[in-house]
Amino acid sequence: MKVLAVYGSPRRKGNTSILLRRAVEGAREAGAEVEEIVLRDLKMSPCLEIYGCKKTGRCVIQDDFQDFHDRILESEGLMLASPIFFYSVSAHTKILIDRCQSLWVKKHWIDQIPTGAGAFKRKGLFISVGATKGKKLFDGVLLTMKYFFEVLDVELWNSLLYRGMDFEGDVLKHPQYLEEAYGAGKDLVAAIKET
Ligand SMILES: Cc1cc2nc3c(=O)[nH]c(=O)nc-3n(C[C@H](O)[C@H](O)[C@H](O)COP(=O)(O)O)c2cc1C
Numbered sequence: 001m002k003v004l005a006v007y008g009s010p011r012r013k014g015n016t017s018i019l020l021r022r023a024v025e026g027a028r029e030a031g032a033e034v035e036e037i038v039l040r041d042l043k044m045s046p047c048l049e050i051y052g053c054k055k056t057g058r059c060v061i062q063d064d065f066q067d068f069h070d071r072i073l074e075s076e077g078l079m080l081a082s083p084i085f086f087y088s089v090s091a092h093t094k095i096l097i098d099r100c101q102s103l104w105v106k107k108h109w110i111d112q113i114p115t116g117a118g119a120f121k122r123k124g125l126f127i128s129v130g131a132t133k134g135k136k137l138f139d140g141v142l143l144t145m146k147y148f149f150e151v152l153d154v155e156l157w158n159s160l161l162y163r164g165m166d167f168e169g170d171v172l173k174h175p176q177y178l179e180e181a182y183g184a185g186k187d188l189v190a191a192i193k194e195t
Helices: 015-029 065-074 091-099 101-110 139-151 175-194
Strands: 002-007 033-038 077-083 122-129 154-162
Touching: 002 015, 002 065, 002 175, 015 033, 015 077, 015 122, 015 154, 015 175, 033 065, 065 091, 077 091, 077 139, 077 175, 091 101, 101 139, 122 139, 122 175, 139 154, 154 175
Parallel strands: 002 033, 002 077, 077 122, 122 154
Antiparallel strands: none
16 A cells, blocks of 8 residues: 655755654554655746646646656555644645645546545544744644645545644654554555554
């Protein structure tokens, strides 16, 4: 079983990256083949809104998005981690999300599948960390993830959302969060196996 793990933070050793790495370990322990993608290492243009994808549902911009496109279609699970930047996702993550408009076009314009119709082919885990402690800290990203995951045919199976961590590695002071991430990776694979 293939699971894709997408690191959305610009920090390689940031809080979301540490958590996602633990989730990857859990998923591997449960038997999944996990491919890791670090968005900051990719060359990916933002969506140019030219709708070159209208004919085939494939984005026409030739860059590293093409590889992501193939990998997500081959996978049964997705784990995505992004820090909170201005109540939204990181710019790296947002670029990926917007490029997936090509998959939205394929689903809704080309294949004419109505929004919300059909069972999900994949299950996903979303991990996010913000510095502050506000009640609404994750409202924006959860809405974005709901609709982003739907485009990828991913059911938002679970979200791990942590407040009050700002500096690189702050999450290491919370072994419980690391355990939760490990467990979530493991449980995601178990949940995929059950379907
Ligand atoms: C550009 C930028 C914007 C941020 N915006 C927010 C914000 O709106 N709310 C918040 O609580 N933290 C905000 N933060 C803090 C990060 O969410 C926090 O440091 C988090 O731990 C970073 O995760 P990472 O180490 O995985 O990158 C921001 C940080 C940066 C660099």
